[in-house]
Amino acid sequence: MNIGEIEAQIIGEFEAFDDWMDRYNHLIEMGNDLPRIEEQYRNDQHLISGCQSRVWLHASYDDGLIFFTADSDAVITKGIVNLLIRVLSGQTPDVILHADLAFVNTIGLKEHLSPTRSNGLTSMIKQMKLYALAFKTKESN
Amino acid sequence: MSYDINAIRKDFPILQRQVYKRPLVYLDNAATTQKPESVVNSIVNYYHHENSNIHRGVHYLSQVATEAYENARSRIQKFINATHRHEIIFTRGTTEAINLVAYSFGKQFIKAGDVIVLSRLEHHSNIVPWQILCEDRGATIKVIPINEAGEIDQDAYESLLDEHVRIVSIAHVSNALGTVNPVKEMIQKAHAHGIPVMIDGAQAIAHSTVDVQDMDADFYCFSGHKMYGPMGIGVLYGKEKWLEAMPPYQGGGEMIDTVTFEKTVYNELPFKFEAGTPNVCDTLGLIAAMDYMEVIGMDAIAAYEHELLSYATERVSAINGIRLIGTARDKAGVLSFLPDGIHPYDMGTILDKLGIAVRTGNHCAQPLMDSLGIAGTIRASFALYNTKQEIDTLADAIVRVKEMFL
Numbered sequence: 286m287n288i289g290e291i292e293a294q295i296i297g298e299f300e301a302f303d304d305w306m307d308r309y310n311h312l313i314e315m316g317n318d319l320p321r322i323e324e325q326y327r328n329d330q331h332l333i334s335g336c337q338s339r340v341w342l343h344a345s346y347d348d349g350l351i352f353f354t355a356d357s358d359a360v361i362t363k364g365i366v367n368l369l370i371r372v373l374s375g376q377t378p379d380v381i382l383h384a385d386l387a388f389v390n391t392i393g394l395k396e397h398l399s400p401t402r403s404n405g406l407t408s409m410i411k412q413m414k415l416y417a418l419a420f421k422t423k424e425s426n
Numbered sequence: 427m428s429y430d431i432n433a434i435r436k437d438f439p440i441l442q443r444q445v446y447k448r449p450l451v452y453l454d455n456a457a458t459t460q461k462p463e464s465v466v467n468s469i470v471n472y473y474h475h476e477n478s479n480i481h482r483g484v485h486y487l488s489q490v491a492t493e494a495y496e497n498a499r500s501r502i503q504k505f506i507n508a509t510h511r512h513e514i515i516f517t518r519g520t521t522e523a524i525n526l527v528a529y530s531f532g533k534q535f536i537k538a539g540d541v542i543v544l545s546r547l548e549h550h551s552n553i554v555p556w557q558i559l560c561e562d563r564g565a566t567i568k569v570i571p572i573n574e575a576g577e578i579d580q581d582a583y584e585s586l587l588d589e590h591v592r593i594v595s596i597a598h599v600s601n602a603l604g605t606v607n608p609v610k611e612m613i614q615k616a617h618a619h620g621i622p623v624m625i626d627g628a629q630a631i632a633h634s635t636v637d638v639q640d641m642d643a644d645f646y647c648f649s650g651h652k653m654y655g656p657m658g659i660g661v662l663y664g665k666e667k668w669l670e671a672m673p674p675y676q677g678g679g680e681m682i683d684t685v686t687f688e689k690t691v692y693n694e695l696p697f698k699f700e701a702g703t704p705n706v707c708d709t710l711g712l713i714a715a716m717d718y719m720e721v722i723g724m725d726a727i728a729a730y731e732h733e734l735l736s737y738a739t740e741r742v743s744a745i746n747g748i749r750l751i752g753t754a755r756d757k758a759g760v761l762s763f764l765p766d767g768i769h770p771y772d773m774g775t776i777l778d779k780l781g782i783a784v785r786t787g788n789h790c791a792q793p794l795m796d797s798l799g800i801a802g803t804i805r806a807s808f809a810l811y812n813t814k815q816e817i818d819t820l821a822d823a824i825v826r827v828k829e830m831f832l
Contacts (some may be wrong), residue, residue, distance in 0.1 A: 299631075313831065358769055360769065
């Protein structure tokens with residue numbers, strides 16, 4: 286699936302819930318389902334520190350595609366990390382660099398991407414894009 | 427006189443609003459309090475009828491504004507029982523007041539090898555200005571430890587007081603835990619060694635009577651916005667003998683007597699420390715807030731809030747799997763807690779969705795959190811307009827959040 290199709294799928298999932306409580310319950314489930322980052326990467330080197338919650342992010346590059354794994358100490362943050370990974374992992378550096386992630390707004394969770402929340406998510410997205418830029422640059426050299 | 431909570435709540439327009447279609451339960455008062463109508467009106471009235479620059483105009487409005495501003499200084503002198511009105515310096519808030527003292531006192535009195543004593547439970551605002559000073563001067567900070575309840579270790583404090591210590595700076599009330607520190611006794615102990623003491627009163631000023639002469643503080647500071655007044659205005663009280671001996675903090679208009687390119691003579695107290703056009707409007711708003719509190723009565727407020735905090739402590743600690751952080755014998759305004767197995771960010775997010783405003787995180791007190799071995803807490807903090815029903819709403823919501831996550 287391309288990035289647009291994945292985003293549409295996620296929006297569809299969340300549209301099924303009328304109530305914010307159900308949306309958050311779904312998000313919490315996804316947080317609990319998140320494939321954990323391999324223990325060796327759950328370290329300071331991969332830590333993106335927010336004042337509220339912490340995020341660990343690892344990226345690998347294989348055959349033109351970037352694969353992310355991640356974790357957080359807060360379940361809601363983890364739920365959103367899960368969404369971001371579903372959308373961005375397995376995409377090309379160019380797609381990742383140009384992703385606007387507007388679906389997060391559509392499903393009513395945009396406040397979690399506000400820098401004032403300092404939960405590590407905005408820094409995580411920035412870091413994902415930096416990985417994309419780094420792999421792209423490496424490829425073209 | 428009975429405490430008419432319904433009438434009080436009507437004085438605060440914002441308390442009538444809803445968030446996410448639920449009644450707002452505002453329990454983030456340690457961050458900032460809401461403002462009564464009278465404070466808002468004083469600000470509007472100032473800009474409608476009195477606005478003018480002060481201290482320099484011969485015209486009518488300038489005199490009106492100058493008089494209002496200088497009356498405000500006298501009003502604050504009485505509010506905290508300072509000896510002289512020129513011991514009241516207006517600042518932008520507590521942070522600026524501490525920076526002022528760290529800079530100006532430091533410039534005059536701190537040299538290499540000197541020691542500044544702080545406690546483990548200080549807000550970053552009462553740590554970083556001293557660190558900047560220490561870096562500049564080659565001085566060092568010594569930190570008084572706390573016990574498990576979140577109280578300052580008084581024996582350790584006394585053992586730190588020696589001939590190298592130039593100043594002690596301590597919070598009156600901890601913003602993260604609510605601990606009320608025994609500042610009067612601590613000041614006495616420091617004075618026995620000839621050491622002056624600065625008290626960060628940001629979290630104390632709204633909760634009980636502050637008497638700077640009785641506690642014998644050398645410096646005391648607070649912010650208007652944490653006592654129902656506007657943001658951007660605060661007060662530094664300093665004993666005349668220290669303020670006279672200290673050099674200015676910032677240069678500009680108002681703080682000078684005569685200026686030539688060869689030599690500038692500084693103005694007298696308090697103007698020496700008030701460079702530039704002052705924040706007249708918010709000063710008047712601050713006075714309106716003090717008036718508001720005094721009409722209710724500081725003792726009545728303290729008694730009511732004590733009852734609220736006791737009730738909240740009882741309700742929240744009765745919930746299974748909730749651990750209180752900070753169990754000092756003497757506390758004011760703050761209930762910090764942690765749920766077992768739920769991240770504070772998760773609980774804070776859902777409480778917000780339920781209309782409850784609390785704070786999560788390290789509360790600008792990272793060294794304190796490190797010493798407690800935790801990353802942060804959930805903090806509910808109370809004001810004169812909160813109710814037991816709101817505490818019930820909080821307690822019920824905590825149970826609901828637990829069911830979602832566990």
